Amino acid sequence: MKYPIGMQSFDQIIEDGYVYVDKTALIYSLVKEGKIYFLSRPRRFGKSLLVSTLKNYFLGRKELFKGLAIDRLEKDWLEYPVFHIDFNGRDFTREGTLEHVLDDYVSRWEEDWQVEKGKSPVVGDRFIRLLEQVHERTGCRVVVLIDEYDKPILDVLDTGLETVVGANRMLLEERNRNVLKGFYSVFKAADEHLQFVFLTGVTKFSQVSVFSGFNQPKDISMDSRYESLCGITREEIERYFTGSIAEMAEELQLTHGEVEQRLKNQYDGYHFGTRLVDIYNPFSLLNALDSKAIRDYWFRSGTPTYLIRLLEHARENLDELTGRYYDPREFEDYKADVEKPLPMIYQSGYLTVKKYDSEDGTYLLDFPNNEVKEGFVSLVLADYLKPGIAADSWIRTGVRALKRGDTEQFRRLLTSFLSSIPYTMRRKENERERERYFHYTFYLLLRLISVYTVYTEKQQSEGRVDCVIETNDYIYIFEFKLDGTADAALQQIEEKGYALPYLEDHRRLYCVGVSFSSEMGTVDDWKVIE
Structure with missing residues (x-):
């Protein structure tokens, strides 16, 4: 073909x-x-x-x-x-x-x-x-x-x-x-x-x-x-590319279904209307089928320079933009105001509609797929933090540590990464900004761990959990403190009952208390309870 x-x-x-x-x-x-x-x-x-x-x-x-x-x-x-x-x-x-x-x-x-x-x-x-x-x-x-x-x-x-x-x-x-x-x-x-x-x-x-x-x-x-005037739908993949997927499955030694799921996770997820018809990125999909390899074709083909300039004005609030419901007027019309980057980020394809609330006519916006999420968050992270360690290498090692339940290696990785960030990037004026820096840094890192289910600021009956990571075999509940103690963080997990929803789960559960030092800019205290 x-x-x-x-x-x-x-x-x-x-x-x-x-x-x-x-x-x-x-x-x-x-x-x-x-x-x-x-x-x-x-x-x-x-x-x-x-x-x-x-x-x-x-x-x-x-x-x-x-x-x-x-x-x-x-x-x-x-x-x-x-x-x-x-x-x-x-x-x-x-x-x-x-x-x-x-x-x-x-x-x-x-x-x-x-x-x-x-x-x-x-x-x-x-x-x-x-x-x-x-x-x-x-x-x-x-x-x-x-x-x-x-x-x-x-x-x-x-x-x-x-x-x-x-x-x-x-x-x-x-x-x-x-x-x-x-x-x-x-x-x-x-x-x-x-x-x-x-x-x-x-x-x-x-x-x-x-x-x-x-x-x-x-x-x-x-x-x-x-909605499907541009891009490729699931039905069109079945009509035109079933043979191509079979060839790709043979090349990668995977089943037909496994290849379909990988393609979906990597390139699907765009929606351009209330019917939420799944649209695959055509450039990445065709490249993957031709090369028989899943890579970040669209993102690596170049980030628009105007978007990079725009992110200079919004690099510290990506977590406030994603995963929220918006009135369409907030992201459909672009008014050339660099202080309001949402419309440009959405229209450029880095966010898309994920759900539609017909009662109030609002749309949930988030990253369309893994290719966009990983590429975009890496771009923001590199610009915001300028770390001395490559984020993609850190993520690969971190994913393996979480997969094995090795909390000690994950601690070393996190400590090392934070220590590699220049002091000028983490220097903040007051306690609120310092807390924001650590929260946002951890948010960016965890959004890159796309192979697992990751929640930040997860709402529960007694409060918000700072972070929950779910793998096939483990569940990690993180609570963070700034210039505090790991014991205080673990005490909050206990008092707020953050672990209760998972007690009947078959997976091993770890509660992790972490204290960051605003002086050193990295992990100061770390304790784990199974």
């Missing part, structure tokens, strides 16, 4: 015999039921391939769709003029790049359609004139497809880069936003000449910025009808 890894051209995939997961029934529904759409999905999730598929459909290339669902649905196969703008592959951190790209597109189209170049210096005005004349000449309304519409803003978001406009200096971020705002206003002025408009991107910027003046697109990012 030929896997279209990194391929974005629908016609090449079909003509060269690569596997294509058929999304054309949804595409047919899309084009027949509306006119102007916006879709937000994470990077490498198939947005560009979707745009290419729409382009070939509107060009009337019926032969490419033979045997696909739309081949049975579409009867007319009309041909439309298509204008496709792709902002991928351009570096918009250089001033003037956005204006040059837009001018280049419109100039090329004016030449292709033999339309006299407009006199207006405003590229949007020339585009309106172009659309009008093409409509009049062909008798067909035009189709406009814009891929990664937001990249000119994301490239310069929170960089502080400046440009000169007239006699004034302004942020390049603001300049690019204004240019796009003016260009996208075209779609309101040229509405009568438009057959279909589709924009993709990572983020949905608030309507007071880029989309102001725009003939408002229908946002289908959380529309349950189009």
